[in-house]
Amino acid sequence: xxxxxxxxxxxxxxxxxxxxxxxxxxxxxxxxxxxxxxxxxxxxxxxxxxxxxxxxxxxxxxxxxxxxxxxxxxxxxxxxxxxxxxxxxxxxxxxxxxxxxxxxxxxxxxxxxxxxxxxxxxxxxxxxxxxxxxxxxxxxxxxxxxxxxxxxxxxxxxxxxxxxxxxxxxxxxxxxxxxxxxxxxxxxxxxxxxxxxxxxxxxxxxxxxxxxxxxxxxxxxxxxxxxxxxxxxxxxxxxxxxxxxxxxxxxxxxxxxxxxxxxxxxxxxxxxxxxxxxxxxxxxxxxxxxxxxxxxxxxxxxxxxxxxxxxxxxxxxxxxxxxxxxxxxxxxxxxxxxxxxxxxxxxxxxxxxxxxxxxxxxxxxxxxxxxxxxxxxxxxxxxxxxxxxxxxxxxxxxxxxxxxxxxxxxxxxxxxxxxxxxxxxxxxxxxxxxxxxxxxxxxxxxxxxxxxxxxxxxxxxxxxxxxxxxxxxxxxxxxxxxxxxxxxxxxxxxxxxxxxxxxxxxxxxxxxxxxxxxxxxxxxxxxxxxxxxxxxxxxxxxxxxxxx
RNA sequence: GGCCUUGUGGUCAAGCGGUUAAGACGGAGCCCUCUCAAGGCUCAAUCCCGGGUUCGAUUCCCGGCAGGGUCACCA
Numbered sequence: 001x002x003x004x005x006x007x008x009x010x011x012x013x014x015x016x017x018x019x020x021x022x023x024x025x026x027x028x029x030x031x032x033x034x035x036x037x038x039x040x041x042x043x044x045x046x047x048x049x050x051x052x053x054x055x056x057x058x059x060x061x062x063x064x065x066x067x068x069x070x071x072x073x074x075x076x077x078x079x080x081x082x083x084x085x086x087x088x089x090x091x092x093x094x095x096x097x098x099x100x101x102x103x104x105x106x107x108x109x110x111x112x113x114x115x116x117x118x119x120x121x122x123x124x125x126x127x128x129x130x131x132x133x134x135x136x137x138x139x140x141x142x143x144x145x146x147x148x149x150x151x152x153x154x155x156x157x158x159x160x161x162x163x164x165x166x167x168x169x170x171x172x173x174x175x176x177x178x179x180x181x182x183x184x185x186x187x188x189x190x191x192x193x194x195x196x197x198x199x200x201x202x203x204x205x206x207x208x209x210x211x212x213x214x215x216x217x218x219x220x221x222x223x224x225x226x227x228x229x230x231x232x233x234x235x236x237x238x239x240x241x242x243x244x245x246x247x248x249x250x251x252x253x254x255x256x257x258x259x260x261x262x263x264x265x266x267x268x269x270x271x272x273x274x275x276x277x278x279x280x281x282x283x284x285x286x287x288x289x290x291x292x293x294x295x296x297x298x299x300x301x302x303x304x305x306x307x308x309x310x311x312x313x314x315x316x317x318x319x320x321x322x323x324x325x326x327x328x329x330x331x332x333x334x335x336x337x338x339x340x341x342x343x344x345x346x347x348x349x350x351x352x353x354x355x356x357x358x359x360x361x362x363x364x365x366x367x368x369x370x371x372x373x374x375x376x377x378x379x380x381x382x383x384x385x386x387x388x389x390x391x392x393x394x395x396x397x398x399x400x401x402x403x404x405x406x407x408x409x410x411x412x413x414x415x416x417x418x419x420x421x422x423x424x425x426x427x428x429x430x431x432x433x434x435x436x437x438x439x440x441x442x443x444x445x446x447x448x449x450x451x452x453x454x455x456x457x458x459x460x461x462x463x464x465x466x467x468x469x470x471x472x473x474x475x476x477x478x479x480x481x482x483x484x485x486x487x488x489x490x491x492x493x494x495x496x497x498x499x500x501x502x503x504x505x506x507x508x509x510x511x512x513x514x515x516x517x518x519x520x521x522x523x524x525x526x527x528x529x530x531x532x533x534x535x536x537x538x539x540x541x542x543x544x545x546x547x548x
Numbered sequence: 549g550g551c552c553u554u555g556u557g558g559u560c561a562a563g564c565g566g567u568u569a570a571g572a573c574g575g576a577g578c579c580c581u582c583u584c585a586a587g588g589c590u591c592a593a594u595c596c597c598g599g600g601u602u603c604g605a606u607u608c609c610c611g612g613c614a615g616g617g618u619c620a621c622c623a
């Protein structure tokens with residue numbers, strides 16, 4: 001068979017360059033010996049999720065801790081699933097979490113010398129290599145229809161055979177020249193398939209940077225490399241792009257592990273050295289008692305918008321991911337509390353081999369801790385940003401009053417005290433937490449544990465002596481006075497020594513006042529709260545809280 | 549079902565031939581305390597099962613079992 005002629009008929013493109021040209025156009029990168037070139041290669045099919053962030057963070061950390069390159073490539077080979085605006089959304093979302101690209105699609109950088117970074121724009125490269133494979137007898141046209149393929153698959157399944165296009169099931173593999181041209185003349189659409197040289201009785205031992213040694217069998221599937229629209233499949237594009245973009249380390253989900261044999265053969269047939277691989281395990285969750293992969297459709301917590309809306313501090317999400325990415329991260333952080341997480345020596349070898357269950361408790365704890373470390377000004381900026389985008393009308397109004405909110409934050413965060421408070425997990429919760437400082441959202445629940453006369457006596461007794469000029473100890477001395485004059489123990493120790501002698505302790509008196517002022521039996525320092533509210537509002541709340 | 553892969557407390561996990569089997573989150577309790585949050589201290593809780601190899605296996609080997617992934621002209 002005249003393969004040269006066949007290749008020219010199948011791929012008649014005039015603009016294809018000689019293969020060697022591509023090597024010249026995309027020379028090896030001039031980077032230090034240990035520098036890794038990693039990439040994120042999403043398909044623009046929608047919004048990026050936590051799993052993508054997880055993987056992107058690993059890519060980004062490895063590239064940047066080794067002084068390498070992290071780039072963005074868009075795998076837009078599936079026209080049907082394309083979603084408008086997805087690329088911008090990917091970049092924006094990752095940027096929010098401090099994951100930044102050095103190079104690639106929509107990235108403004110002088111490093112962009114390995115593009116184009118959209119696969120659709122690289123069609124001629126793939127076609128040039130596919131043409132060469134046809135000429136070398138390593139690829140061939142396949143005219144099978146979807147129905148034929150399905151029928152074969154059903155037959156294989158019924159006979160408990162391995163499904164796919166291989167061996168005797170590869171109907172078009174041995175088509176004669178006449179048959180091929182007849183099909184072409186009849187206008188039948190075709191795909192280009194790899195003519196696999198593999199043998200499944202051969203095992204290949206492969207070393208994955210995350211999973212370690214993995215044994216796979218050689219590929220014998222005649223996979224599609226060019227679809228009927230002339231656009232490559234993932235497998236083919238992966239081999240060519242990661243070679244010419246000079247990727248040194250491919251980090252991708254473990255769902256790709258099963259197609260590794262295909263990739264091994266493709267690299268071999270193309271004559272490209274293989275990059276290193278690291279297959280990450282997926283984030284899991286428990287559903288109905290069993291563990292399963294977090295799903296984009298079913299699990300809202302997979303969406304990154306979920307964290308933005310709930311007001312998680314972005315660094316907290318990143319740090320949480322770091323703890324599951326590299327198990328020694330937490331220990332390092334405890335030893336280096338002042339250091340930025342980017343100073344941590346991230347290594348791919350430390351990554352776990354099995355899928356981690358997503359742990360919201362842990363995220364909340366990390367978020368609380370992170371938020372307890374920032375300044376009230378930064379906290380204010382963060383909360384206001386959240387309120388403007390996601391808050392209710394009253395949230396927006398509350399956060400507009402900067403000085404007032406900052407005075408609240410000083411209290412809520414424990415600024416000036418011995419220790420910082422750790423009340424705030426996320427912005428949404430912070431907004432709810434401070435709502436009693438605003439009259440429009442002050443919605444008290446007056447549930448006292450004492451009878452109405454006692455409550456009213458405490459309330460009016462304290463109102464009579466309250467002076468906003470009092471400092472904390474003077475304020476508390478007055479609470480004690482009110483306690484003593486209403487049958488409560490002024491000192492905790494007295495009460496503990498002889499509880500039956502009193503109605504209760506100062507703590508109980510403080511509780512009555514706290515319920516009156518904040519509407520809840522729990523709050524930070526009451527004295528400061530009253531100072532922030534001011535004399536008028538404090539007194540009117542004490543009055544309004546009386547029981548009739 | 550075939551193939552690949554994983555299996556240490558509830559969760560994330562260190563350890564990888566001999567350990568009192570780290571630590572963190574969560575849980576319980578105590579202390580501190582005007583309540584809450586935080587903090588300090590303490591406690592409960594783990595090597596999937598069965599065979600080997602070995603003086604000795606959580607660690608190595610083989611089987612089981614359980615989980616996960618994958619079997620497209622989707623990535």
